[in-house]
Amino acid sequence: MAPPLKNPKKSKKATKKLKKRKKKKTKVRIRSSSSGPVDPTAVDSEWWTNFWHKNSNISGSSIPSDEEQGFKYFFRVSTKTFEYICSIVREDLISRPPSGLINIEGRLLSVEKQVAIALRRLASGESQVSVGAAFGVGQSTVSQVTWRFIESMEDRARHHLKWPDNNEVIKTKFEELFHLPNCCGAIDATHITMTLPAVETSDDWCDQENNYSMFLQGIVDHESRFLDIVTGWPGGMTVDRLLRCSGFYKRCQSGERLNGGLRALDEGVEVREYIVGGVNYPLLPWLVTPGHERDGVSLMSGFNDVHERARGLATKAFLQLKGSWRILSKVMWRPDKRKLPSIILVCCLLHNIVIDCGDHLNPDVELPGHHDSGYGEQQCGQVDHPLGRSLRGNLASYLCHKKVHCMAE
Amino acid sequence: MLCSVPGGKPSSNWLDRLRSTKGFPTSGDVGLDDFLLTKPTADEDASDSPTSDDAAASNSLVNSNSVAEQAPEISDRNGEGDWFGVMTNVLSDLFYMGGPTGISRKKRARKQTNPKFCALPASPALRKDEKAAGVTKASLNSNRNSNIVRSQRGGDCADEVDEEQDKGECRRGDGEGCGGDRELKGYSRSEVTVIDTSYEVWKFDKLVFRKRNIWKVRDKKGRSWLSAAAKKKRKKGSGGLDSEYDHGSVSGGAKKKAKVLNFHSTVVAIGGNCLSPSDDSQKSQDEEMEDVPTQVGVELCQVPRINRVHDYRSPRISNKGNSPVVLIKAMPNSKKSGGNVPKNQLKERQRQQKA
Numbered sequence: 001m002a003p004p005l006k007n008p009k010k011s012k013k014a015t016k017k018l019k020k021r022k023k024k025k026t027k028v029r030i031r032s033s034s035s036g037p038v039d040p041t042a043v044d045s046e047w048w049t050n051f052w053h054k055n056s057n058i059s060g061s062s063i064p065s066d067e068e069q070g071f072k073y074f075f076r077v078s079t080k081t082f083e084y085i086c087s088i089v090r091e092d093l094i095s096r097p098p099s100g101l102i103n104i105e106g107r108l109l110s111v112e113k114q115v116a117i118a119l120r121r122l123a124s125g126e127s128q129v130s131v132g133a134a135f136g137v138g139q140s141t142v143s144q145v146t147w148r149f150i151e152s153m154e155d156r157a158r159h160h161l162k163w164p165d166n167n168e169v170i171k172t173k174f175e176e177l178f179h180l181p182n183c184c185g186a187i188d189a190t191h192i193t194m195t196l197p198a199v200e201t202s203d204d205w206c207d208q209e210n211n212y213s214m215f216l217q218g219i220v221d222h223e224s225r226f227l228d229i230v231t232g233w234p235g236g237m238t239v240d241r242l243l244r245c246s247g248f249y250k251r252c253q254s255g256e257r258l259n260g261g262l263r264a265l266d267e268g269v270e271v272r273e274y275i276v277g278g279v280n281y282p283l284l285p286w287l288v289t290p291g292h293e294r295d296g297v298s299l300m301s302g303f304n305d306v307h308e309r310a311r312g313l314a315t316k317a318f319l320q321l322k323g324s325w326r327i328l329s330k331v332m333w334r335p336d337k338r339k340l341p342s343i344i345l346v347c348c349l350l351h352n353i354v355i356d357c358g359d360h361l362n363p364d365v366e367l368p369g370h371h372d373s374g375y376g377e378q379q380c381g382q383v384d385h386p387l388g389r390s391l392r393g394n395l396a397s398y399l400c401h402k403k404v405h406c407m408a409e
Numbered sequence: 410m411l412c413s414v415p416g417g418k419p420s421s422n423w424l425d426r427l428r429s430t431k432g433f434p435t436s437g438d439v440g441l442d443d444f445l446l447t448k449p450t451a452d453e454d455a456s457d458s459p460t461s462d463d464a465a466a467s468n469s470l471v472n473s474n475s476v477a478e479q480a481p482e483i484s485d486r487n488g489e490g491d492w493f494g495v496m497t498n499v500l501s502d503l504f505y506m507g508g509p510t511g512i513s514r515k516k517r518a519r520k521q522t523n524p525k526f527c528a529l530p531a532s533p534a535l536r537k538d539e540k541a542a543g544v545t546k547a548s549l550n551s552n553r554n555s556n557i558v559r560s561q562r563g564g565d566c567a568d569e570v571d572e573e574q575d576k577g578e579c580r581r582g583d584g585e586g587c588g589g590d591r592e593l594k595g596y597s598r599s600e601v602t603v604i605d606t607s608y609e610v611w612k613f614d615k616l617v618f619r620k621r622n623i624w625k626v627r628d629k630k631g632r633s634w635l636s637a638a639a640k641k642k643r644k645k646g647s648g649g650l651d652s653e654y655d656h657g658s659v660s661g662g663a664k665k666k667a668k669v670l671n672f673h674s675t676v677v678a679i680g681g682n683c684l685s686p687s688d689d690s691q692k693s694q695d696e697e698m699e700d701v702p703t704q705v706g707v708e709l710c711q712v713p714r715i716n717r718v719h720d721y722r723s724p725r726i727s728n729k730g731n732s733p734v735v736l737i738k739a740m741p742n743s744k745k746s747g748g749n750v751p752k753n754q755l756k757e758r759q760r761q762q763k764a
Binding site: 162231234345 | 597605
């Protein structure tokens with residue numbers, strides 16, 4: 001039994017030596033290939049040449065002829081943003097020398113190629129086999145690369161998604177756009193649908209529309225940037241229960257969030273900080289939902305119009321998110337439910353990075369219709385909070401007065 | 410085989426002869442319930458124990474000296490005489506039992522030939538017995554995610570109402586997860602990994618228990634997303650993004666070790682003033698999750714029921730056969746099932762260990 005134990009060690013050593021040699025060769029090759037069509041300063045741009053050559057002439061697809069536009073078509077980000085993303089994860093992807101991360105020619109994968117593979121997998125939602133074929137790597141390589149990228153982004157890109165220390169800019173923008181004073185964001189939720197194996201099915205994941213799904217709740221600012229998300233809870237919950245499960249709810253209830261200064265309106269009325277949400281959310285002292293007709297048709301109709309437009313920011317955010325990162329809009333086949341939240345989070349981080357880097361999404365990227373197509377908005381059954389009702393009434397009166405004032409002018 | 414039975418009635422079968430020797434009525438239409446419920450009246454033939462395995466097994470369960478002595482004790486202790494009747498109903502609902510030999514050790518089928526869902530009516534006596542005797546109620550039906558009744562339902566609200574009236578007595582929650590927590594009996598159980606950016610530590614695991622529109626959330630003990638060492642191990646052994654090929658299975662050895670090492674660790678540890686996902690849940694786990702009464706009417710029928718297959722019957726379990734948890738689950742933990750191990754073997758093992 002001893003010899004078989006020694007042999008693997010020897011073979012391991014041999015493979016290590018081989019890897020070292022390969023690495024040296026790769027380094028040399030990278031240095032030599034300093035010119036690329038997209039970005040000459042990139043460490044490795046050869047992958048793009050090969051990828052573009054291989055995939056730009058696919059018949060029946062609307063791939064832009066321009067390489068820069070084509071890059072954005074495939075990866076949703078500009079080359080500049082791509083470089084930035086590579087810089088975020090470079091240390092993680094380099095510091096862990098790949099054991100099997102080689103392409104078909106046996107060459108090690110550069111960080112750029114790894115990031116490209118992961119972004120393509122998230123952006124297209126295509127199968128790992130298809131993505132691998134486009135890059136000349138195997139399915140397992142796509143799987144490993146994508147997960148490494150996600151783990152790294154989880155650790156290193158979290159500064160792109162945080163609740164702001166100072167809400168003043170957001171509040172000002174909300175007032176400019178919608179005349180809503182002291183509004184700090186809009187909240188919405190969407191389902192990430194999936195299939196589950198029969199042996200693991202659970203009613204908890206089965207939602208109102210008979211799909212297996214996982215919830216994603218997000219609060220967005222005036223640019224549809226995610227300020228706070230919670231995901232991982234089963235789709236069988238209702239939206240208001242999802243809210244109550246969230247840390248945001250607990251922080252707001254305990255006065256740790258949305259606790260900024262009051263805003264004085266006309267006639268000495270003051271309103272606190274709040275966010276806006278749909279009818280599937282409860283009316284709370286810090287969460288304003290659309291008004292009822294019983295509170296005054298004329299008063300509430302104007303408010304509801306404004307409210308709907310403001311809340312549309314959250315809807316738009318989810319449309320862009322699911323449109324850009326199609327892995328979230330497609331029905332995932334038996335995902336690992338422990339990993340799925342990380343995938344969702346990284347897609348949200350990428351969504352924010354695109355906004356923070358000033359990239360503009362192509363108009364055809366955004367999903368048409370609603371982000372939760374097929375899901376009806378369920379009315380929240382919870383009783384309205386008196387303070388929330390008072391806040392909503394004050395806002396409606398303020399908007400009504402403002403409208404009259406504007407018309408008079 | 411049946412040499413000890415006097416051949417008074419050559420036309421009767423061995424069962425009748427056995428009954429006659431033990432003082433039971435020998436009529437052919439005696440049901441199993443009646444047979445089991447009939448108290449032994451004669452002990453004079455105790456020395457004439459049958460030599461066949463079947464008879465011995467049935468005797469050991471029904472009418473042997475030892476059980477005959479223990480059975481009244483159980484009845485007296487619990488104050489319920491129909492305990493055996495209830496258990497018989499359960500067994501007959503679960504298994505095909507052609508006769509008393511159906512529960513004998515030798516002829517017991519390893520798998521259910523006629524699987525049926527358990528439709529046991531509410532019986533406080535059973536609860537009492539389960540609690541008092543420490544019977545591991547879900548040893549046969551230990552099911553991670555589902556309860557038995559639900560598995561047979563197909564989204565019928567009328568059924569749900571009936572189920573509610575039954576107080577969920579028959580629904581077996583997860584024997585492992587619920588443990589002695591009786592209040593979670595009848596709840597389905599799901600393990601969820603949550604990412605919530607409102608907390609200092611974004612990622613944490615929770616256990617979600619659900620019974621219709623009542624949700625309860627508990628901290629999951631034994632997994633720490635914070636542990637750097639565990640994370641490294643996880644990274645080393647991490648598989649692919651999707652579980653299309655390795656879903657739910659522990660693929661790497663490092664992964665297995667990490668799982669075991671973390672078993673006794675705390676879930677999430679956050680210092681300072683940071684809000685912890687487990688802070689408030691420890692204070693009011695149930696209060697925060699239970700439904701507001703006003704919502705009950707809204708959601709009673711919204712979640713469709715789907716057929717579910719029990720985990721213990723799934724091939725996935727066999728994949729996890731190496732897991733120590735599964736091994737423990739697979740061990741017989743009830744007195745009855747434990748009795749299946751021959752005492753001689755146990756004694757021999759003990760002797761060997763001593764030696």
